[in-house]
Structure formats: C-alpha cells, structure tokens
Amino acid sequence: MDVEPNDLLLFARIVESGSFTRAAERVHLPKSTVSRRLALLETTLGERLLQRTTRKLVVTEFGASLYEHARRLADEADAASALAQHRQGxxxxxxxxxxxxxxxxxxxxxxxxxxxxxxxxxxxxxxxxxxxxxxxxxxxxxxxxxxxxxxxxxxxxxxxxxEQPGLYAAPSYLARRGIPEHPDDLDAHDVLCILSRTGGAVPWVLMRGKLKWERALNARLTANSPDLLARIASRGAGIALSSTLFAQPYMQTGELVRVLPEWDMPTxxxxxxxxxxxxxxxxxxxxxxxxxxxxxxxxxxxxxxxxxxxxxxxxxxxxx
Known part of the structure; x- marks a missing residue:
C-alpha cells in the first residue's frame, strides 16, 4: 500500500483547521478537491479517519493515531517553508x-x-x-x-x-456623587466594569500595602473594552476600571481623575x-x-x- 505524502499533509491541515472549508483556504485548493482527496486516502487505508457531522469534524481513533505521523510531516513542511523565508532575509x-x-x-x-x-x-x-x-x-x-x-x-x-489598571471618574460625577475614601464606598456608586470571557463583571481587586480588597460589584455597565469604559466615564457616567493607556488622554484634559489613588490594582x-x-x-x-x-x-x-x-x-x- 502506497500512501501519498501530500495526502497525509492535507489530512494534517484538515485536523489542524477543524473544517474542510478552512483547510481548503489554507492550502489554496477547492473544498471539493480537499474532500475528494481525503476520501481517497480513507479508501487507500481502508479506515475512516474523520466522522463528519453537521457541526464539526471528529477524528476517529485510527485517525488520531495517523495524525501523529501526519503532524510530524506538517511540522517539517512548516520548518522548510520558514527556512526558505529565513534564507530570503x-x-x-x-x-x-x-x-x-x-x-x-x-x-x-x-x-x-x-x-x-x-x-x-x-x-x-x-x-x-x-x-x-x-x-x-x-x-x-x-x-x-x-x-x-x-x-x-x-x-x-x-x-x-x-499595563497598569486603575479607577477613574469625571470630576462632574464625583462632585455629584461624592469621592470614595475606601473601596467599601464603591458599593454606593455607579461602576463601569470589564466584561469577563465567561460573562459578568470581572471582580475588582485593590491593594494597599498588606491590605487586599476584592469584590464583584453590581456594575451599571460591563464591556470588553477598557477604552470604551474610559470614554464613558469621561462623560460622567460613573467610576470605571481602565488602564493608563486609555485613561491618560482624558486625565491630561481634566476629563478624568484617579479614584482611590492610594490603592493599587494588579498589573x-x-x-x-x-x-x-x-x-x-x-x-x-x-x-x-x-x-x-x-x-x-x-x-x-x-x-x-x-x-x-x-x-x-x-x-x-x-x-x-
């Protein structure tokens, strides 16, 4: 039985990509060609390599074993490509x-x-x-x-x-709602928080010396954009957790000031x-x-x- 190395390489690309469509884009071939060549490889080997469902591809037990060999072939192909680019300078x-x-x-x-x-x-x-x-x-x-x-x-x-995170608010907001003197005071304020990858607000952690304060606050706004939080806070909407990178421009114009500056946050x-x-x-x-x-x-x-x-x-x- 002769197995074509290019088909093994294609099989590795399909597994790595997780779909025929992405694999076809990666190797610059029509999707139909990729599917046909995999079917021919399965026929040559006499074994099913992938289980096709409407949502994803599942590697069979034999396919997983074969992938270990195909992956090494793919790694060498990547190394050869990188070597060519490296030599070109x-x-x-x-x-x-x-x-x-x-x-x-x-x-x-x-x-x-x-x-x-x-x-x-x-x-x-x-x-x-x-x-x-x-x-x-x-x-x-x-x-x-x-x-x-x-x-x-x-x-x-x-x-x-x-990046150094910190708490920031507009002077107009603090004049209206008061300036927090301790992290416990944040419960009485509108807070703008980072949205976690699993949903909900990322808890705030503040430290001063050996003291550590940590709490999941009831956020008025959660967003996966510290830049947006700084912008919204500059409009007087609440106290935002953001980083110096995004807050600094508004601090320079006086639109934002630090809140609880004596408390640090983890970098x-x-x-x-x-x-x-x-x-x-x-x-x-x-x-x-x-x-x-x-x-x-x-x-x-x-x-x-x-x-x-x-x-x-x-x-x-x-x-x-």
Missing part, C-alpha cells in the same frame, strides 16, 4: 494577526504603519477581536493577548507590554502569542521585534511584564 507574504481592538487602535497603530513602510513585501491582515482565537486552526501567525498565558504546548509567547501583562516552530518565518520575527521595540520606547518594558507574571505565579504557589 526580506520578510514577505501575508501576516495574519489577531488583537483586541482597543490595543490595536491605541498601542499598535504606530507599529503597523511603521511595519508596512519598512516591509513592502508583507501584506498585513488584522482581525480585531477580544476573543481568544485558535491560532493553528484559524491560521493566525500572531495573537496579542492580555492577562494570563494560554496553557498550550503548541504555542510560544513573548512579553510585549505591562496586566500583554503577550504576543504564536505557533511553536523550529524556525520562525522572517515576517513573524520582524513584527515581533518591532512591537517589542516600540513598547520598550514607550516605557512598557517586556522584562517588567515577565517579572510581574512570575511574581503573580509565585504568589499563587504560596497560597496553594
């Missing part, structure tokens, strides 16, 4: 990046413009979404993520920034996440280096992000 091709819209608009716009000017052979495709995309299945090169790192051995990450680390590979494509490396350099120039030290992440991890170890 000049970054080229399409670079797909997923990033939260807020961070892209405020923290990445200069990087994007500079990157496009410096590397004319690269075409950028930006997907601005707060959701955590599946980099491999959706064929992304880089994803910008805030907060904790994903627990995924197929991914690597580089720290790029360190939020930003990461550039990308598929683990033996060799990184030149286009990916160039973008990572540029965003790291830009964040360092603005004082958002990647090294500080690593230190903060390790400190939080050590604290959790002590707690457990």
């Amino acid at each position: 000049e970054p080229s091709g399409k670079l797909r990046i997923s990033a939260p819209g807020d961070f892209a608009n405020s923290g990445l716009n200069e990087v994007i413009a500079r990157f496009l000017e410096r590397y004319p052979a690269v075409r950028l495709e930006m997907d601005l979404t707060p959701r955590r995309v599946d980099l491999v299945a959706e064929n992304f090169d880089i994803a910008i993520r805030m907060g904790d790192l994903p627990n995924d051995a197929t991914l690597s990450a580089r720290p790029i920034t360190l 939020a680390s930003g990461w550039a996440v990308f598929p683990s590979r033996k060799l990184m494509p030149a286009k990916t490396r160039a973008f990572l280096e540029m965003i790291e350099s830009a964040c360092t120039e603005k004082g958002h030290s990647p090294h500080a992000a690593v230190a903060a992440f390790k400190a939080r991890a050590a604290l959790e170890d002590v707690k457990t």
